Amino acid sequence: MKESIRTMQDEHRSISSVLHALKHLARNAQDVTIKADFKVFRTMIRYIDEFPEQLHHPKEDKFLFARLAEACPGARPLIARLESEHKEGARLVRELERALILFDNTGPDGVANFCDMVDLYTEFQWDHMRLEDNELLPLAELHFTPEDWRVVDEGFSSNTDPIAQIKEKDFQALFSRLVVLAPAPVGLGEPWKKLAEVD
Incomplete structure (x- = not known):
C-alpha cells in the first residue's frame, strides 16, 4: 500500500473515532x-x-486531488464534489458549534438540536470519507504513475500544513487531550455526574 493512502486512511480512522465518540456522548x-x-x-x-480543515483537507486538495485531475480527467466531477464537500463540512462545523452554544446556554431545551446537528455532521463526514476511500483512491491507484x-x-x-505551518503533533496532542477528558467508554476521563451529585 502506498504511504499516502496509508496516511489518509489513518487520518480517516482518527477523524472517525472522534466522530463516534461525539455521537456517543451526545x-x-x-x-x-x-x-x-x-x-x-x-x-x-x-x-x-x-x-x-488545517491538515487533512489541504493535503488532499494540494497533492491528491490536483494530481488525480491531471492523471484522470474523468475524475474531475468527483474531485469537484469532494472539494465542495470540504467547504460544506467547514460550514456544518460552524452549525455544530452554534448548536453546542445553544445547548450550553439552554440546557435540556437545546440538547435535541445539538444531537440532530451531531447526527447530520457525523453522517456527512462518514459519507465523504467513504467516497474518498471507495471511489477516489481506486482511481488514483489505477491512473497514477510512480512519479x-x-x-x-x-x-x-x-x-x-503547507498554509498554516501547524504541526501534526499539535493535533496528536489535542487527540490525546480528548482521550483524557472524555468519560469511559469513550476515553479515560471521570464519568459524567448525575445532576443530584452536582448540587
Whole structure:
C-alpha cells in the first residue's frame, strides 16, 4: 500500500473515532439526569474542525486531488464534489458549534438540536470519507504513475500544513487531550455526574 493512502486512511480512522465518540456522548447528554461536560464537546468539535480543515483537507486538495485531475480527467466531477464537500463540512462545523452554544446556554431545551446537528455532521463526514476511500483512491491507484505517487507520498508525509505551518503533533496532542477528558467508554476521563451529585 502506498504511504499516502496509508496516511489518509489513518487520518480517516482518527477523524472517525472522534466522530463516534461525539455521537456517543451526545446521546448520553440526552439523559436529563446527567450533567454533560461541555469542555469535552468543545474539544471534540475543535479537533474535527482544525484537524480536517488545517491538515487533512489541504493535503488532499494540494497533492491528491490536483494530481488525480491531471492523471484522470474523468475524475474531475468527483474531485469537484469532494472539494465542495470540504467547504460544506467547514460550514456544518460552524452549525455544530452554534448548536453546542445553544445547548450550553439552554440546557435540556437545546440538547435535541445539538444531537440532530451531531447526527447530520457525523453522517456527512462518514459519507465523504467513504467516497474518498471507495471511489477516489481506486482511481488514483489505477491512473497514477510512480512519479505521481512519489509527489503525493512526499506531500502526505509532510508534518506541517503547507498554509498554516501547524504541526501534526499539535493535533496528536489535542487527540490525546480528548482521550483524557472524555468519560469511559469513550476515553479515560471521570464519568459524567448525575445532576443530584452536582448540587
